[in-house]
Amino acid sequence: NAGVIQTPRHKVTGKGQEATLWCEPISGHSAVFWYRQTIVQGLEFLTYFRNQAPIDDSGMPKERFSAQMPNQSHSTLKIQSTQPQDSAVYLCASSRLGGRGAETLYFGSGTRLTVL
Amino acid sequence: GDSVTQTEGLVTLTEGLPVMLNCTYQTIYSNPFLFWYVQHLNESPRLLLKSFTDNKRTEHQGFHATLHKSSSSFHLQKSSAQLSDSALYYCALSPASSGSWQLIFGSGTQLTVMP
Numbered sequence: 001n002a003g004v005i006q007t008p009r010h011k012v013t014g015k016g017q018e019a020t021l022w023c024e025p026i027s028g029h030s031a032v033f034w035y036r037q038t039i040v041q042g043l044e045f046l047t048y049f050r051n052q053a054p055i056d057d058s059g060m061p062k063e064r065f066s067a068q069m070p071n072q073s074h075s076t077l078k079i080q081s082t083q084p085q086d087s088a089v090y091l092c093a094s095s096r097l098g099g100r101g102a103e104t105l106y107f108g109s110g111t112r113l114t115v116l
Numbered sequence: 117g118d119s120v121t122q123t124e125g126l127v128t129l130t131e132g133l134p135v136m137l138n139c140t141y142q143t144i145y146s147n148p149f150l151f152w153y154v155q156h157l158n159e160s161p162r163l164l165l166k167s168f169t170d171n172k173r174t175e176h177q178g179f180h181a182t183l184h185k186s187s188s189s190f191h192l193q194k195s196s197a198q199l200s201d202s203a204l205y206y207c208a209l210s211p212a213s214s215g216s217w218q219l220i221f222g223s224g225t226q227l228t229v230m231p
C-alpha cells in the first residue's frame with residue numbers, strides 16, 4: 001500500500017498563472033479530502049468527494065479554485081490566476097468512510113505551492 | 117458553526133515532565149467524533165487517537181484523552197514527555213451530522229520537548 005500520492009511535491013508559479021495539483025487516494029477508499037496548510041491558518045478544509053461525487057466545497061474560494069474527481073483513482077485541485085496568498089502546502093487525504101464520521105484520514109505528503 | 121479551539125499555540129517543556137494539550141469544541145450535534153492528529157517535522161499529519169464515547173479514556177502510544185461532552189473537551193495527555201514527542205498536534209472534530217463529514221481542525225499546538 002503506497003498511501004496517498006500527491007504530485008508534484010513542489011510547484012512554483014508566477015502570479016496569475018494556473019496550478020494543477022494531483023492526488024491519488026488509497027485504493028478502496030471512497031472519500032477524498034483537500035486541505036490547505038499554512039503557519040497562520042493551520043489546516044483549512046477546502047472540499048471533499050465521496051464515491052467521486054462532490055459533497056462539500058464550503059471551504060473553496062469560489063472564484064479561482066476548482067476540484068474534480070473524474071475517477072476513483074485520482075482527484076485534481078486547480079487554482080486559476082494564482083496569487084501570492086495562495087502559497088501554502090496543499091494536502092490531500094483519503095478515508096474509507098464506511099462509518100459515519102469516525103473514519104481516519106490518511107494524508108499524502110502534500111504539494112508545496114509557492115506563488116512568486 | 118462547528119469549531120475547535122486549542123488555546124496553546126506553543127508548548128515547551130522538559131523531557132520527563134507531563135504533557136497536557138487543551139482542546140475544546142463547539143457543535144450542535146450530540147454525538148461528535150473527536151480526534152488528535154500529530155505532525156512531525158517534514159511529515160504529513162497522522163492519526164494519534166480518536167473517540168466518540170463520553171467519559172471513556174482512549175490511549176495510544178503513551179498518550180491518552182477522554183471525551184467529556186459535559187465540558188465539550190478532549191484534552192491530550194501524557195505522563196512523561198519524550199524528545200520524540202516534539203511535533204505539531206491538531207485536535208479535530210467530526211460533527212457526525214447527516215450531511216458533511218468533513219473534519220474540522222483546531223489551529224494546532226506546537227509541542228517542543230527539551231532535554
